[in-house]
Amino acid sequence: MKLMTTLILLCAATAASANPFPDGNAQTGQKLFEQYDCSRCHAKMMGGDGSAIFTRFDRKRNSPDGLIEQIGICSGNVNAHFASQETQDLAAYLNIFYKFK
Numbered sequence: 001m002k003l004m005t006t007l008i009l010l011c012a013a014t015a016a017s018a019n020p021f022p023d024g025n026a027q028t029g030q031k032l033f034e035q036y037d038c039s040r041c042h043a044k045m046m047g048g049d050g051s052a053i054f055t056r057f058d059r060k061r062n063s064p065d066g067l068i069e070q071i072g073i074c075s076g077n078v079n080a081h082f083a084s085q086e087t088q089d090l091a092a093y094l095n096i097f098y099k100f101k
């Protein structure tokens with residue numbers, strides 16, 4: 001019975017959260033993105049401001065978890081150790097491009 005209740009609550013919570021990064025602040029994420037000059041390599045690769053790397057048809061990351069993972073990988077590129085809150089903020093910002101629900 002306890003399990004059923006948990007399952008029902010879990011389903012309700014999932015259905016209610018359309019935003020995969022509810023704890024992230026996109027504005028803070030954008031600031032971090034600019035502060036660490038995250039687009040410098042992406043811009044070299046893709047041209048323009050580099051944001052096309054997030055929407056290219058063969059983009060690598062196609063899930064919220066994948067996006068989080070990539071932020072972890074790329075944080076090494078800028079010698080950053082993002083706290084999980086900062087990672088959530090960056091993900092919330094980048095989700096403007098990814099549009100994960």
Ligand code: HEC
Binds near residue numbers: 036038040053059062
């Ligand atoms: C030293 C260069 C470099 C820097 C600086 C860099 N990146 Fe990247 N980034 C890459 C490369 C190279 C790829 C493409 C990886 C691939 O195609 O497998 C990439 C891909 C990505 C992707 C995935 C795009 C996709 O295909 O879905 C994300 C998200 C991303 N970077 C976020 C960041 C963030 C956030 C920062 C700043 C903290 C950052 N990157 C800084 C080199 C860099």
